[in-house]
Amino acid sequence: MKLVNLSDFGIRNINYYWERKERYNLTEVELAAVGLINGQAQVDESIIPKLKMANELLKPFGFELIVKDAYRSKELYELIRKKRYEIDGQFNTDKTFSQIKMSHSTGLAVDVSLIDLKTELEVDMWDKLDWPDGIFINYYKLRQDPESKKYQELQDLLIGIMLKVGFKLGPRKEFHHFESIDL
Ligand SMILES: [Zn+2]
Numbered sequence: 001m002k003l004v005n006l007s008d009f010g011i012r013n014i015n016y017y018w019e020r021k022e023r024y025n026l027t028e029v030e031l032a033a034v035g036l037i038n039g040q041a042q043v044d045e046s047i048i049p050k051l052k053m054a055n056e057l058l059k060p061f062g063f064e065l066i067v068k069d070a071y072r073s074k075e076l077y078e079l080i081r082k083k084r085y086e087i088d089g090q091f092n093t094d095k096t097f098s099q100i101k102m103s104h105s106t107g108l109a110v111d112v113s114l115i116d117l118k119t120e121l122e123v124d125m126w127d128k129l130d131w132p133d134g135i136f137i138n139y140y141k142l143r144q145d146p147e148s149k150k151y152q153e154l155q156d157l158l159i160g161i162m163l164k165v166g167f168k169l170g171p172r173k174e175f176h177h178f179e180s181i182d183l
Pocket residue numbers: 069104109110111176177178
């Protein structure tokens with residue numbers, strides 16, 4: 001694994017847990033102890049070309065990727081799990097936070113969303129009120145209301161392009177989590 005900063009390759013990113021320090025009750029000292037020292041998201045360099053290709057394919061639709069979570073050390077996983085048990089409870093945490101495979105610790109997994117290039121804002125691809133079920137790929141498929149249809153179309157677009165450039169969905173089938181096919 002050779003970790004690189006996404007920003008160095010012009011790929012939009014945030015570091016999810018760095019951004020949400022307060023929400024998860026994490027201090028900078030705790031984060032530094034598990035190797036997280038700034039808001040840069042990092043990935044293994046092997047997936048940079050795939051992410052760039054995804055951006056090229058999204059552009060005609062008026063979108064670009066934003067990577068919202070990427071590499072996490074195994075120690076960071078453990079720290080996050082503890083904090084999320086406190087805040088979100090064990091049930092929702094175990095449903096949405098995989099500690100068995102820890103795929104983000106390989107640098108080959110990303111959580112992504114779309115940026116609307118006209119507004120430069122992140123696009124809503126699910127309704128936060130539907131947490132946690134709304135992040136799984138089939139949630140909006142059976143619903144006919146306009147919002148649900150819009151979410152489904154956006155998720156289908158994102159998934160279609162990510163699969164085309166060499167990613168696969170994770171074992172939990174969250175619409176925003178992708179792993180390199182090499183993983
Ligand atoms: Zn993920």
